[in-house]
Amino acid sequence: MDENDVVTLVVRHQPKPGEESSYESWLRRITRIAAGYPGHLGVNVIRDGRHFVCVLRFSSTPLLQAWLDSAERQQLIEEVTPLLVESEQTEVDVGREFWFTPTPSTPPLRWKQACITFLVILPLSLLVPHLWQPLFTLVPWLGGYLPSNVLITLSIVLLVVYLFMPRVTALFAHWLNAR
Template structure:
């Protein structure tokens, strides 16, 4: 099961461009670590005075995550990043529905995540079932057909429906956001 981690760093005034370039270089290097499955950078909106940058990382599992953060490669990056940032980075592990709604700050309220997920699952389940019924409906037992439909739903939700809905609903999901949690899971 993959592990998602949201990291928030406050970049020193005047170091924003240098930090972004250094982080892009580190992203390229970090993919040499076998357990790193993804990384993204979230920047403040253009024209904003905010200096909070978000880094989203996905690891194959907890062991790979821990090995990455204990590696000399990460420790070298962390030392370099500290010259361009203020305070300690904040690490948050994202679990369950939070992984779809991952962001550097706190996740939206669970009821909003559940409602948006339901809004995606309902039509996707109807569409996937209708599309697959002519192909598999009469050829396989019902429980296998149900598994094929469930797999189709998961694929559509993961790579299409949820990323699109989360992007569209971001202002509603997050509203005015409180400050990120204190350092915890990494």
């Protein structure tokens, strides 16, 4: 594992019944504090029924470890433990990306995942080929069947994975997780 790889920390919590508002206050506080640590790249909080999943990204493993080992975090974990059904569950992965709710419970229904994926890919499949057209005109061999399809497909995949899908799934998270 390269110490400069983006690393993702996934934390799962389930507050005790009646402790949800106290837990949410604590969660707002800890995410604000984590954001102040070096290397913090962002956090997404996903609520799936009574479960909360926090996905924190750091720019490197040592910087994530500094947050995990910090006295501030340890104190906050001690503070929240009485509010939880069980102790927190954590998982660390290098370069991990989540499109859909990363919970051990049920993922979104496949037809909803298909709708969101279609919503993202259709406009790109109509737009991206036109954006490449000027280059294909300037460099005719790039406009051939195989090179053009490779460039167009690669462009769409990269745009979907890194730009659009994370934002669209966050925007539609409530609908994706509704049963």
